[in-house]
Amino acid sequence: xxxxxxxxxxxxxxxxxxxxxxxxxxxxxxxxxxxxxxxxxxxxxxxxxxxxxxxxxxxxxxxxxxxxxxxxxxxxxxxxxxxxxxxxxxxxxxxxxxxxxxxxxxxxxxxxxxxxxxxxxxxxxxxxxxxxxxxxxxxxxxxxxxxxxxxxxxxxxxxxxxxxxxxxxxxxxxxxxxxxxxxxxxxxxxxxxxxxxxxxxxxxxxxxxxxxxxxxxxxxxxxxxxxxxxxxxxxxxxxxxxxxxxxxxxxxxxxxxxxxxxxxxxxxxxxxxxxxxxxxxxxxxxxxxxxxxxxxxxxxxxxxxxxxxxxxxxxxxxxxxxxxxxxxxxxxxxxxxxxxxxxxxxxxxxxxxxxxxxxxxxxxxxxxxxxxxxxxxxxxxxxxxxxxxxxxxxxxxxxxxxxxxxxxxxxxxxxxxxxxxxxxxxxxxxxxxxxxxxxxxxxxxxxxxxxxxxxxxxxxxxxxxxxxxxxxxxxxxxxxx
Amino acid sequence: xxxxxxxxxxxxxxxxxxxxxxxxxxxxxxxxxxxxxxxxxxxxxxxxxxxxxxxxxxxxxxxxxxxxxxxxxxxxxx
Numbered sequence: 001x002x003x004x005x006x007x008x009x010x011x012x013x014x015x016x017x018x019x020x021x022x023x024x025x026x027x028x029x030x031x032x033x034x035x036x037x038x039x040x041x042x043x044x045x046x047x048x049x050x051x052x053x054x055x056x057x058x059x060x061x062x063x064x065x066x067x068x069x070x071x072x073x074x075x076x077x078x079x080x081x082x083x084x085x086x087x088x089x090x091x092x093x094x095x096x097x098x099x100x101x102x103x104x105x106x107x108x109x110x111x112x113x114x115x116x117x118x119x120x121x122x123x124x125x126x127x128x129x130x131x132x133x134x135x136x137x138x139x140x141x142x143x144x145x146x147x148x149x150x151x152x153x154x155x156x157x158x159x160x161x162x163x164x165x166x167x168x169x170x171x172x173x174x175x176x177x178x179x180x181x182x183x184x185x186x187x188x189x190x191x192x193x194x195x196x197x198x199x200x201x202x203x204x205x206x207x208x209x210x211x212x213x214x215x216x217x218x219x220x221x222x223x224x225x226x227x228x229x230x231x232x233x234x235x236x237x238x239x240x241x242x243x244x245x246x247x248x249x250x251x252x253x254x255x256x257x258x259x260x261x262x263x264x265x266x267x268x269x270x271x272x273x274x275x276x277x278x279x280x281x282x283x284x285x286x287x288x289x290x291x292x293x294x295x296x297x298x299x300x301x302x303x304x305x306x307x308x309x310x311x312x313x314x315x316x317x318x319x320x321x322x323x324x325x326x327x328x329x330x331x332x333x334x335x336x337x338x339x340x341x342x343x344x345x346x347x348x349x350x351x352x353x354x355x356x357x358x359x360x361x362x363x364x365x366x367x368x369x370x371x372x373x374x375x376x377x378x379x380x381x382x383x384x385x386x387x388x389x390x391x392x393x394x395x396x397x398x399x400x401x402x403x404x405x406x407x408x409x410x411x412x413x414x415x416x417x418x419x420x421x422x423x424x425x426x427x428x429x430x431x432x433x434x435x436x437x438x439x440x441x442x443x444x445x446x447x448x449x450x451x452x453x454x455x456x457x458x459x460x461x462x463x464x465x466x467x468x469x470x471x472x473x474x475x476x477x478x479x480x481x
Numbered sequence: 482x483x484x485x486x487x488x489x490x491x492x493x494x495x496x497x498x499x500x501x502x503x504x505x506x507x508x509x510x511x512x513x514x515x516x517x518x519x520x521x522x523x524x525x526x527x528x529x530x531x532x533x534x535x536x537x538x539x540x541x542x543x544x545x546x547x548x549x550x551x552x553x554x555x556x557x558x559x
């Protein structure tokens with residue numbers, strides 16, 4: 001029984017009904033990863049021992065008629081900024097490779113294991129999550145499965161690309177300024193950035209504490225919703241997850257109904273024709289003719305840039321003092337600049353953030369959901385130093401996230417949906433809802449998927465291509481013993 | 482009258498100016514770096530100054546934005 005083309009819930013159903021064992025599923029995907037990963041450079045460690053131990057537990061529960069989680073037997077992988085017991089938390093850096101393996105799992109990994117998911121490995125990313133392309137000088141660039149000469153988007157590029165390449169049906173990433181939304185869009189899969197503070201990020205290596213949020217990638221909205229629900233819970237860290245779920249996602253709802261949808265207007269001059277038509281396609285599918293203006297989006301992006309630089313610098317100050325040359329140049333330069341920036345800049349940015357949150361809350365008095373581009377254009381070439389947007393030459397690593405950064409400042413939940421066009425690279429649209437209304441994002445996403453207006457594009461490489469296996473260079477980590 | 486935004490731009494500009502005069506000078510950037518225990522390696526100085534200039538421009542966008550006292554910076558409650 002071939003599960004490589006199946007979505008997460010189909011796999012869980014097959015395992016639950018004993019049509020295939022979790023061990024067989026794990027072996028199937030591990031073999032697929034060994035053969036196909038070298039093309040895409042998604043994985044930095046394949047946690048075979050952990051996957052097989054997870055699978056054994058699930059199979060024992062199935063055999064003993066024990067309690068089965070909603071993701072029983074479903075393979076997944078995590079951005080290598082998530083702690084995994086026995087594995088080094090690289091966070092895309094050379095510096096962290098000298099640290100000891102993590103002593104315990106991140107909260108999200110614990111939750112996924114309780115739901116029955118099988119951890120297959122850790123995934124490549126931008127160094128310290130500080131960028132939008134996942135071009136990593138230490139571990140190589142993540143390659144976009146739809147065109148391996150192009151970037152996957154970042155910083156959770158390995159997570160999005162692993163799902164798009166069919167290496168796993170589910171993956172976890174984190175989003176500080178667009179790091180889930182952007183790679184999901186550029187790789188043609190679904191991604192959910194929950195409300196800031198909704199999910200426990202304990203055990204996830206930080207970039208900027210004011211914005212860091214963990215979330216899932218998947219090939220459809222059903223899988224995304226189940227993974228999101230599996231990770232809900234109260235956290236033990238200072239940044240406590242919000243426990244109250246007032247509006248649980250309801251998978252039975254397949255229509256938009258009376259949800260009021262509007263299109264956001266900001267940075268329009270930077271949007272290329274393809275991204276503009278992707279927005280129009282989704283707005284038309286939802287019957288939306290209304291538009292709203294995001295107030296002071298430019299200043300919101302400026303506040304995001306300042307807060308991220310200052311908070312990121314604080315995280316890495318010790319390494320910046322002792323070994324600055326071990327960072328990638330773009331990461332190092334921005335962190336050093338953040339370390340010497342005046343406190344008044346940071347505090348004014350935080351004050352502006354409060355104002356911006358209040359203004360967006362007023363906007364949601366008249367609309368329920370806002371549509372916005374996920375990126376100004378499709379994936380750029382790996383190594384491109386600039387892209388032309390609105391007649392200006394801009395660096396993709398910094399500017400690809402211009403449509404996602406302002407939304408991060410308000411901490412809103414966002415579902416990124418893929419928009420596919422014949423013969424062209426994928427694009428994405430953000431579905432933005434008020435704080436803690438992930439259910440609205442998912443409801444609109446379900447409706448769009450159900451109508452056929454949007455769907456993910458998975459590059460299935462099959463099991464017969466052995467040429468890639470010979471050049472296989474993925475590290476293997478024994479993990480838990 | 483000089484605005485706070487203009488001062489931000491000036492601060493970033495001063496660093497650039499100092500560099501144009503003498504890239505190894507112990508001017509603004511080095512003094513601030515020293516205060517937080519950092520030394521900017523000479524061969525990465527240009528990149529750091531460009532990044533700092535970018536932050537200065539971002540700060541200039543928000544420093545004069547009118548905010549009320551109620552929108553002050555977050556306070557940690559016990």
